Amino acid sequence: MAQAELAVKTLDEQEMLRLFHEMVLVRRLEEEAARLYQQGKIGGFLHLYIGQEAVSAGVLSVRLPKDRVLTAYRDHGVAIGCGIEAKVVMAELLGKATGAAKGKGGSMHLADIRKNFWGGYAIVGGHLPLAVGMALADQYRGDDAVTICLFGDGATNIGYFHESMNLSMVWKLPLLWICENNKYGMGTSVERSSAVMEMKQKAEGYAMPNSSVNGMDVLAVRAAAQDALGTVRESGTPYFLEIVTYRYRGHSMGDPERYRDSEEIERWRKDDPITVYRSQLIADGHFNAAALAEQEARVEQDIQEAIEFAESSPDPAPSDLYSDIYTES
Amino acid sequence: MTQLTIREAISQALWEEMERDQRVIILGEEVGLWGGTYAVTRGFYDHFGPERVRDTPIAEGVIVGAANGAAMAGLRPVAELMTINFAFLAMDQIVNGAAKIHYMFGGQFKVPVVIRAVGGGGRQLGATHSQTPDAVFAHFPGLKVVAPGTPHDAKGLLKAAIRTDDPVLFIEHATLYQTKGEVPEGDFVEPIGVSKVQRQGSDVTIITYSKMLQLSLQAAEQLALEGVQAEIIDLRSLRPLDMGPALASVKRTNRAVVVEEGWRSFGVGAEVVSRLHEEAFDYLDAPVKRVAQDEVPLPYNRELEQLALPQIDDILAAVREVL
Numbered sequence A: 001m002a003q004a005e006l007a008v009k010t011l012d013e014q015e016m017l018r019l020f021h022e023m024v025l026v027r028r029l030e031e032e033a034a035r036l037y038q039q040g041k042i043g044g045f046l047h048l049y050i051g052q053e054a055v056s057a058g059v060l061s062v063r064l065p066k067d068r069v070l071t072a073y074r075d076h077g078v079a080i081g082c083g084i085e086a087k088v089v090m091a092e093l094l095g096k097a098t099g100a101a102k103g104k105g106g107s108m109h110l111a112d113i114r115k116n117f118w119g120g121y122a123i124v125g126g127h128l129p130l131a132v133g134m135a136l137a138d139q140y141r142g143d144d145a146v147t148i149c150l151f152g153d154g155a156t157n158i159g160y161f162h163e164s165m166n167l168s169m170v171w172k173l174p175l176l177w178i179c180e181n182n183k184y185g186m187g188t189s190v191e192r193s194s195a196v197m198e199m200k201q202k203a204e205g206y207a208m209p210n211s212s213v214n215g216m217d218v219l220a221v222r223a224a225a226q227d228a229l230g231t232v233r234e235s236g237t238p239y240f241l242e243i244v245t246y247r248y249r250g251h252s253m254g255d256p257e258r259y260r261d262s263e264e265i266e267r268w269r270k271d272d273p274i275t276v277y278r279s280q281l282i283a284d285g286h287f288n289a290a291a292l293a294e295q296e297a298r299v300e301q302d303i304q305e306a307i308e309f310a311e312s313s314p315d316p317a318p319s320d321l322y323s324d325i326y327t328e329s
Numbered sequence B: 001m002t003q004l005t006i007r008e009a010i011s012q013a014l015w016e017e018m019e020r021d022q023r024v025i026i027l028g029e030e031v032g033l034w035g036g037t038y039a040v041t042r043g044f045y046d047h048f049g050p051e052r053v054r055d056t057p058i059a060e061g062v063i064v065g066a067a068n069g070a071a072m073a074g075l076r077p078v079a080e081l082m083t084i085n086f087a088f089l090a091m092d093q094i095v096n097g098a099a100k101i102h103y104m105f106g107g108q109f110k111v112p113v114v115i116r117a118v119g120g121g122g123r124q125l126g127a128t129h130s131q132t133p134d135a136v137f138a139h140f141p142g143l144k145v146v147a148p149g150t151p152h153d154a155k156g157l158l159k160a161a162i163r164t165d166d167p168v169l170f171i172e173h174a175t176l177y178q179t180k181g182e183v184p185e186g187d188f189v190e191p192i193g194v195s196k197v198q199r200q201g202s203d204v205t206i207i208t209y210s211k212m213l214q215l216s217l218q219a220a221e222q223l224a225l226e227g228v229q230a231e232i233i234d235l236r237s238l239r240p241l242d243m244g245p246a247l248a249s250v251k252r253t254n255r256a257v258v259v260e261e262g263w264r265s266f267g268v269g270a271e272v273v274s275r276l277h278e279e280a281f282d283y284l285d286a287p288v289k290r291v292a293q294d295e296v297p298l299p300y301n302r303e304l305e306q307l308a309l310p311q312i313d314d315i316l317a318a319v320r321e322v323l
């Protein structure tokens, strides 16, 4: 195994800058996606991650390539964090043959087996049992990979969640459960849908070690995820990490947002993960504003290339309608 | 050839596949220490150990979901659902998971899972434990649905189900486990998605599968005494559905009856009759008859239950009507 596979990158300035770049990339990609959606170039559901970028960037900066990753339909940040190129994400949003799922999955179903990204899943909670099975396969073969499964606060109320928490502990599986608590499942707040306000409390019922972290602080997320992953790798048993975050945009495009007021969004924007991190990098003397602006300019270029690539890519052929229903006919 | 019961045939198939391929594991409720609710996996736990024969909590969603995930990650899991009635609790993993994952992600992932489920009525288990909802599952592209009616096919098809890279729902009939039949010695595979002529005849075609195959074979014996030779086509797989032998047969006999244990409306018979109309309409000398379950939740009372389930007499009556 290559050395790079064995160790997590140290948090040097290069890595700090990469985290900044990645968060800006995810945000800009999504802002452009929203624009393309409005133009009718993207169809279906589009769930934006804007506000939550520190979660995917922080968590995935400490996973090893051998660690599997699964998430829900709000998957653009995780896809980028797993190493899917922005242009391949964008191509999928536009339904193109060059997209991450050859145009058959759309925004909610990005995946790349080569990056060990096992997909975004659109049935709330439906991928948690899959994660159990993947971790079981690794345990069975004696591989020391960890399966990292991300899901929302809303998903903790569904049966799958509880079945999966329980079985992962019964079978002592190498699983890192990550709950992105962005305070809402569609328009229903945690207060209105959950018996407990902290999602990590639900891990207690299964005697699963747990903690929570501020999801607006990418370095805090990174550190917490690194600890949690280390715990799973060492013990071979599950860990529950709650990451408290917030989405600024609607649940998906076209959400009238009657369930919250703009003051609430403004309060969270003060903690914006990118703004906070930018100030922090400058205040700590790692980079000056110009260096960060240069990164942002690079992102703009990446995004423009991604859009051009996606727009100029071919649609899937009509014959692809019938491909990949079965592996064999 | 040896004589085996369907239970023995299924058990042998599992055993041999586990011996052959380390990736095959079994998971489900009571599959291990108990030895399987229907004793199919008796002795497996002691022989293969708890890592490969995994007792689960009563949690169908995660049983099938974990089987799907393990399959995606390279194992060949065989998940056992104690009865097919409980598959409804795992419906999402079967329908939105197993049947979709290969296609939806552009062919990147494979889900070589087998879900064994025991179905069928006739044991006075009441409405929730007696269903034959095979057609429900056959509705979904991406899933393969297999339902054998003989020990030979049970063994060969289960081996094929374990070896294919596609997800398979393998439906066993609760009242067929004791049914005996000839099974070849050693390793063999029956192809999924291929119907089979189980009895030759020239007067009428009976298209059926699973338990109703056995009833149809008995009906055919009676018909033979009356000088009527029924040809019996065993679908064996509901998806992919192979209509070839049925169409060829109907083109010769010009008369057909479809026999299924499930409810009539939107059932297997409905599909088969449509296909016959689409592809063999000109050959039909009589409207195709369907024999199916009365459209009621199955009652507990023995007489009432039997009244609702298709009987040999119902098959005979249907055949006489089309002759």
Ligand SMILES: Cc1ncc(C[n+]2csc(CCOP(=O)(O)OP(=O)(O)O)c2C)c(N)n1
Residues within 6 Å of the ligand: A072, A074, A122, A123, A124, A125, A151, A152, A153, A154, A155, A156, A182, A184, A185, A186, A251
């Ligand atoms: C089983 C199921 N029920 C309902 C939905 C519709 N739905 C999609 S997302 C969502 C909210 C989920 O909230 P959460 O888990 O907190 O994730 P978030 O959207 O906040 O990222 C709902 C109800 C669904 N996709 N699946």
Ligand SMILES: [Mg+2]
Residues within 6 Å of the ligand: A152, A153, A154, A180, A181, A182, A183, A184, A185, A186
């Ligand atoms: Mg949420």
